[in-house]
Structure formats: C-alpha cells, structure tokens
Amino acid sequence: MTAIIEAERLSRTYGAVCAVDDVSFAVEEGSVCGLLGRNGAGKTTLLQLVTGQEFASAGEIRVFGERPLENAAVLGRTCLVKESQTYPDTFKGGHVLRAASWAYADWDEPYARRLVREFGVPLDRRMKKLSRGQRSAIGVIVGLASRAPLTLFDEPYAGLDAVARQLFYDLLLDDYAKNPRTVVMSTHLIDEASRLLDRVVVIDSGRVVIDAEAEDLRGSAVSVVGRASQVDAFVEGRSVLRRDWVGGIASATVDGISEADRAEALAAGLELAPVSLQELVVSRTRGDQAQEVSA
Numbered sequence: 001m002t003a004i005i006e007a008e009r010l011s012r013t014y015g016a017v018c019a020v021d022d023v024s025f026a027v028e029e030g031s032v033c034g035l036l037g038r039n040g041a042g043k044t045t046l047l048q049l050v051t052g053q054e055f056a057s058a059g060e061i062r063v064f065g066e067r068p069l070e071n072a073a074v075l076g077r078t079c080l081v082k083e084s085q086t087y088p089d090t091f092k093g094g095h096v097l098r099a100a101s102w103a104y105a106d107w108d109e110p111y112a113r114r115l116v117r118e119f120g121v122p123l124d125r126r127m128k129k130l131s132r133g134q135r136s137a138i139g140v141i142v143g144l145a146s147r148a149p150l151t152l153f154d155e156p157y158a159g160l161d162a163v164a165r166q167l168f169y170d171l172l173l174d175d176y177a178k179n180p181r182t183v184v185m186s187t188h189l190i191d192e193a194s195r196l197l198d199r200v201v202v203i204d205s206g207r208v209v210i211d212a213e214a215e216d217l218r219g220s221a222v223s224v225v226g227r228a229s230q231v232d233a234f235v236e237g238r239s240v241l242r243r244d245w246v247g248g249i250a251s252a253t254v255d256g257i258s259e260a261d262r263a264e265a266l267a268a269g270l271e272l273a274p275v276s277l278q279e280l281v282v283s284r285t286r287g288d289q290a291q292e293v294s295a
C-alpha cells in the first residue's frame, strides 16, 4: 500500500499552546480516515499542516511523498473543505463552483450539477446570504465533485440537517466505491460517520491516542452486563473504561477484550453488548480515570 499522508514526529506550537504534539501517522491510498477528537484537540491544525496552510514547528509532513508547503503538484491534487471557509463578499454559490472547477484538474461538472439538485442549494444567491446548512452543502459539493485524489473534510456538516447529512454520507460512499480516492474527515458525529471509516485516528491534546483500523477498534471493547457481583468479578484486573449500576445490575465497558475473555464472560452468565465507536472514543479521551455512573 502507498501512504498518501505521512506525518513523522510532527508538531505545531502557538506560543505556549502545543496544538499538534509529536504526531506520527499515515493514511493509505484509497482509504477513508476519520480524524476524531475533542474540541481543541488539534484536528484543524493537523489538516492545515497536511494542506500546507500551516508551518510545522518540528517534524515532517509528506503528502503524495512530498512536502505540501507551496507545492502546486501536491495542492492541485488536494481539496480541503472546512466549515469556517470564507468567501469574497460578492461571491455567489455559482462563483464558488466555477472557481473550484478551475482549481481541480479532475472536477466533474455534471456530477456537481447533480449534487446541486440533490442538496437543493441556490447558486444565484450570495454566499453570505445563504443559511449555514446551505453554505455547508456548497462545501460538500466542492469536496465531492473535485474528485481530488486526496479530499479532506473538516467538520463539513455544520448546519446540515439530518437528511442532508445522510445524503452526504450516502453520496460519499457511493462515489468512493465508483471513484476510489483518499478521504480524511474530521468529525464529532462519530457514530453517524462510523460506517464510512476504514481507519480511525483520534487525537487528544495534540497527541495521537488511537490509530487503528475501524473494524479492529469496534471489536476491541465490549460491554458486559449482569449482576453487580458477577460483573465485578469479571472485570477484576481488566481494563475498564466505564461502569454503570442500576440497582443490583451493573454494566462495564471492558477494553482489550479477546475471544477467550468473551467466552469466559458468557460462561459466567454475563450478557455481552457491542460498544459503539463513539462510546469507545469518548471513553478513551475522557482522561485516565474510568467513569463510574450510578443510577
């Protein structure tokens, strides 16, 4: 496999703030990578480093094997769609799409027109007069129709309603199947986007805390439910991410679970339930302490 993005010991500091802290990871060609993390974790800064909009304070970032800074060969194949995109005052939706058609060599105009119809966005209205969701839809259309070999979406859904978000996910999956490309998407809506993701990179306070195949990650934890005493006995010595009690019934989210562990839990009369990607990420980025919740 070819790595399209390679970060090696990459850091970006702003005075005393270390937005990206000694980060190393790779994104393989033809994969969809979810970049997840809490507010202020460093996701946008990382995407800006990837697209040459920020200088690294230390370390290396390579995109298509080259440094992205002021590199037309790299940036011509890279499309970053971000929520906070600003446009010239007089720009209408139609201008944005025309500018994008000039910027991206693989721009697909008929597909862009189809997406405009599907999202129902007006192209003859100034961008600043559009609703937040309509502006986001224009960004999503640019990202999809750019057909850029590396497409990065930085929280692209702000203001998009649930129907439009689902449309975006469906279009991305469908288009990705027909025209494989490399996609990185930062999102807080982890479970919604979960089915799209091949790989998950989670950053917390600028550092990578999880870098794994989404499938492996989903199977790495399980929720065990049963009588509190049995749950307590099972979790003894295991890595517990979260515990909840209701009366005498307890449930515990246990990390690093093996097939033998599952069999042992079932033999002990405990029920097993899958843990969603969102639960797992929340548990692992909440701090060192397992959360204890009683009701």
Ligand SMILES: Nc1ncnc2c1ncn2[C@@H]1O[C@H](COP(=O)(O)OP(=O)(O)OP(=O)(O)O)[C@@H](O)[C@H]1O
Residues within 6 Å of the ligand: 014, 017, 018, 019, 037, 038, 039, 040, 041, 042, 043, 044, 045, 046
């Ligand atoms: N230009 C800047 N000057 C100073 N601090 C900055 C600058 N840009 C980002 N930061 C800080 O770096 C940290 C990471 O910010 P970043 O925008 O990358 O986070 P994020 O993960 O994208 O957050 P969110 O999910 O809230 O959008 C934050 O503490 C932020 O305040």
